[in-house]
Amino acid sequence: MPQDLREGQWNLIYDGDEVRPGADMLFGTLSTGIYLLNEPAIDFADATLGDAPLPLEDGIRFGQDTTSTMTLSFELAVDTVAAAQTPAGRHTANLDAVDTLLTTWDAAAVRRRMGAVAVLRTRQGGRYRRVYGRPRHIALANSRFARQGSTSLVGEFVAADTHWYDDAEESTSPGAAPAPIRGLKAPLTSSLSQRVPAPVQQPGAMNVAGTVPTWPVITIHGPGRNPTLTFFGPERTQQGDLRERMTVGLDLTLGEGEWVTIDPRPWARTVLRNGTGGIAGALTRSSPRMSDMLLPPGLQHVRYAVADETGTSYATVAWRAAHRYP
Incomplete structure (x- = not known):
């Protein structure tokens, strides 16, 4: 069963294989240890246009247009300030947490399989929604406070289409x-009957x-x-x-x-x-x-x-x- 979500939380889920682990990671709020610095940006890709020019005259004939996908961008902060009493302990905890985040976002168990997708769930306005796709680019944005227990990253999730789906099926x-049954089948016996x-x-x-x-x-x-x-x-x-x-x-x-x-x-x-x-x-x-x-x-x-x-x-x-x- 998928995890229950608090308002504003996100949940990245995918299955593992015999070598690479799966994931069931929560992020988005301070309680998860990975919170959002800003609201996620949603970028819809430009449409592929099927327009064609009209021969020997002004104007165009509109054709069949298609859209590709959408990309979600997250500004994340990995927070381990409360994980230890000493700077060295907070630094170690932060390095471990960033390592776990990068491994999860890499999603090797998904990207190594043709057609495989991960599920990204969220709760917004009390509604549970999900998209299907893959985590893609992720990069460190600011690690100057890592020794104090805070590192920021920017990650992207590319959806398979432009739709959000209800979490409940x-x-x-x-x-x-x-x-x-039409007709009779041999051998015939007494007390013949036929289903209506x-x-x-x-x-x-x-x-x-x-x-x-x-x-x-x-x-x-x-x-x-x-x-x-x-x-x-x-x-x-x-x-x-x-x-x-x-x-x-x-x-x-x-x-x-x-x-x-x-x-x-x-x-x-x-x-x-x-x-x-x-x-x-x-x-x-x-x-x-x-x-x-x-x-x-x-x-x-x-x-x-x-x-x-x-x-x-x-x-x-x-x-x-x-x-x-x-």
Whole structure:
């Protein structure tokens, strides 16, 4: 479980590997030993413009513009003034604390893995937010008071995108009705019976908060064949029904105990079977590109369908509300 945060605190988290340690570091307030000298600066990168000049006339034709990311800059002070009674003790404690901060900010366990990201959490105005990315540049800004137990540094955290996400994850798990059986199978025996097709199950409700679209992480659990999730809303038809937005399907068969996770988030973009094997090619042609698998803010629904005679297959859709500012 992530650590609880006080107002104005930040929490850097990432997993370790077999050689390099992970991190769960608090900073931002005096009680953490690493406090902020100023409010963090948030720098949004310039957009990449798709403009094109109009031939033989004034003006331009606006094209498709894209944005890259944002960078958070922190002015940090490592404070060990109260760590010892003597100047030598405070100096030693300060050197150790700066060493720990630099090692944590280096994030070797993250940067040595393709696509891996760290999580940077914060509490601002009573709200818990997080961004995904990597700690990058860090440098000593002032070490003249290190012998008295204080060293200042400047560090940067580069986000994977320009969005802030709710710390709490939401999820829904729409069930699937058993597939109907059509016709009879040999050998025939007495007391023949045929299952009646189950009624179409109502889609599961999803109340997506936030101010910008966010990414759903879809997990489908077997057994079953050709699972499909259809998303509706938040727009409505003339009849008042939620409009069908997108369908995400897989052309495969899952055994009992098997699962597939579809993760379209920019730092992932994977379709994994049982958490390891990549099977992005199993996405059906009717499925949108992973970059378009977005949930807009608002009330919407999702319906799950699968050919499963046991009636035990199920799917979960998890998401975090997204914002442009913490």
